[in-house]
Amino acid sequence: MTDINLDQMRQDIDNIDEKLTDLFKERMEKSLEIAKYKKGHKVPVFSDKREKEILHKVSEQIGEPFDGYARLLFNTIFDASRSCQNNYMAKRSDLADRIEEALKETPNLFPKKAVVACQGVAGSYSQAACEKLFEVPSIMYFNSFEGVFNAVEKGLCQYGILPIENSSYGSVGAVYDLMQNYNFHIAKGIRLRISHNLMAKPGTALSDVKEIFSHEQALGQCGDFLKELKDVKVTVVENTAIAAKMVAESDREDVAAICSKECADLYGLDVLKKQIQLSDNNYTRFICISKKMEIYPGSNKISLILSLPHTPRSLYLAISKFAALGINLTKLESRPIPGSDFEFMFYFDLDASVYSPELINLLSEMESQPETFVFLGCYTEVI
Template structure:
C-alpha cells in the first residue's frame, strides 16, 4: 500500500518540478523586462495577492503549509531575478568600487587601539594579527571605537564573543553607536590562571579580581573557593594583574594570563582554571575606512526588522536560498523602543560573488536600518 502511495507522490513531484521550471522560465522573462525598465525585483503587493489567491484553494488545515510553500517559491523567484536585475544602492556601488581596486593584503604593521593595559588579551590578539603592532591602550571599549573613528589609530581590536559565556554585549551595544568596518577577525585560545604576588599561598587569598567574562569562564573553579573569598569585577584581566601587582595587600589574586604573570612579576597559584579547555575568544579588528583584504571569506551585517510575525524568517530564507552558511545571529534591544531589536548576522561568503552582493543591496534597500559591517578573513589560532 505504502509503495503505491509513494509512486503517486513521485508522479506528483515530477509534475510539480515541471510546472516550477515552467514558472521559472516566465520569471526570467519578467526579470528581463524589469531589467529593461529598471523596475524593482521585489513587489510586495503582488506577492501578497499571489499568497491570498492560492491559499483560498486550501482548507484551514492545509492553508499554512501552502502559504509556506509559495513563500519559498517567491523567494527563489526573487533570487533568480536578482541575477538579471542587480539592485544598485550607494553601498553596493561603494563595494564594487573597493573590489575594482584589486586585491589588498592585510598590513604588516600599523597603529592599533586596544582596551585595558599591556598584557590584555586584546593586545595579545593584536600582536597575532599584526607582525608589528604599535598599540595604544584605552580605558574602555568605547575609547577604542572613538580612537579609530577620530583617526587616532588606524585599527582597533575588540573582543566580540567567547565560546563559553557568549557574546560581549558591551561591544555589540557600542556597534550601534559608531561607524566602522571589520577588516579581520581572530579566534584566540584563552587559558586563565590564578595569579598573586610571589610567596603568597592560595589559603591567603581573600579577594579575586578579573573581568566579568573571565569570571564567568572560571565559574566552576571559583565556586570551589571558600565562600568568604570576594570576587570583584574590573575592566580587564590585565588591569586585574596590574591591580594585584600594585596593591599593598598580600591577600588578593587575579584571573589573568601567563603573559601577565611575566609582565607584572606575579606567581601562578593555579594554572588553567577555565571551565572548558576549549575556551576561545573571538576578536574583531576594525577600521574607519571600508577595506577588503584577501582572502576575505566572512561577511558581517546588522539591521532592524519589522516588528511583525515572520520578518526574521523571511530574511533567513534569503540566506538559505543562496546556500549561505549563517555562523552567528545576535539580537540586542534598541533603547527607547517597544521591544524592537537590532539583529547582527555573520555568514560565510565572498562579497565579490554577484549573488551575495545583490543580496546585500536588496537588504540595504528593504530594511529601515541596515549597516554593512565588513567582509574579512578570520584567523584561527
C-alpha cells in the same frame, strides 16, 4: 520482495518529481514575467496579501493531514520566487560601488606594521590577538572599548582590536552595543584560544585569597571554579590585565586576579591555579576594525547590522533571503535599541563573499530598504 516494492515506489516518486520540476520551472518563469511588470510599474516584490491568499487556498485544497506541509512547501516556493524577482529588479547601489572600490584599493597582503588600538593594558588578550594578526604592531591602550572605536573613527589608530564572542560565555554585549554608534569596518577576524589562571603576588596562598579581580567575561568563563571558593568576594574590572596590574600594585596580601599566563611575567605574579576556565576548548573571537573598508583577497565572511520592522515575519523574511541563495548564517545576535519599545538591532554573520553578483544584488536591495542597514565588512577569520 520489500526491495522490489521500494524500487517501484521510488520510481513513482521520480515520476511525480519530474512533473513537479516542470511545474516549478513554469512557475519561476511566470514569477520573472511578474518581476518585469513590477519593475516597469514600480510595484514592490513582496505582497503579503497575495501570499496569504495562496496559502489559504492551498491549505483548503489539500486538507488534513498534509496542509501544514503544503504551507511549508509554498513558503519555500515564495522565498525562491521573491529572491529571483529581487535579483532581477536589483538596482546597483552606492554600497556596490563602495565594495568595488575597496576591492580595487585594498593591497593583496594584510599589513605587518600598524598603529593598533587595544583595550586595557599590556598583557591583555586583545594584545595577544593583535600580535597574532600583526608582526610588528605599535599598540595604543585605551581604558574602554569605546576608546578603541573612537581611536579608529578619529584616525588616531589605523586599526582596533575588539573581543566579540566567547565559546563558553557568549557575546560581548558591550561591544555589540557600541557598534551602533560608530562608523567602522571589519578588516579581519581572529579566534584565540583562551586559558585563564588565578594569579597572586609571590607568597600569597590560595587559602589567603579574600577578593578576586577580573573582567566580567573571564569571571563568567571560570564560574565553576569560583563557585567552589568560600567567602571570596568577586570584583569586576575593565580588563584581565588591569586586574593583574591592580593585584601587583596592591598593598594587600589577600587579593588575586584571573588573567593570562603572560601577565605573570609582566607583573611579577605567581600562578595559584592553572587553567580554571569551564572548558579546555575556550575560544574568544576578536575583530580587527578599520575606518576605511578593506577587503583582502579570499575574504569569505560578511557581517551586517539590520533593524527590522515590527511586523510579523520580518526576521523570517530577512533570513529567507540568505537561505534562498544557499548562504550559511553563522551567527545572529540581537541587541535592544536604547530608548525603543522592545525594538532590536540584528547582527548577522554570513559565510559569503562579495565576489558573488547575486549577493551584491541582495545587499543592494537591503540597503535600499528604509530600515537601518550597515555593511560592516567582508573578511577572513584567522584561526
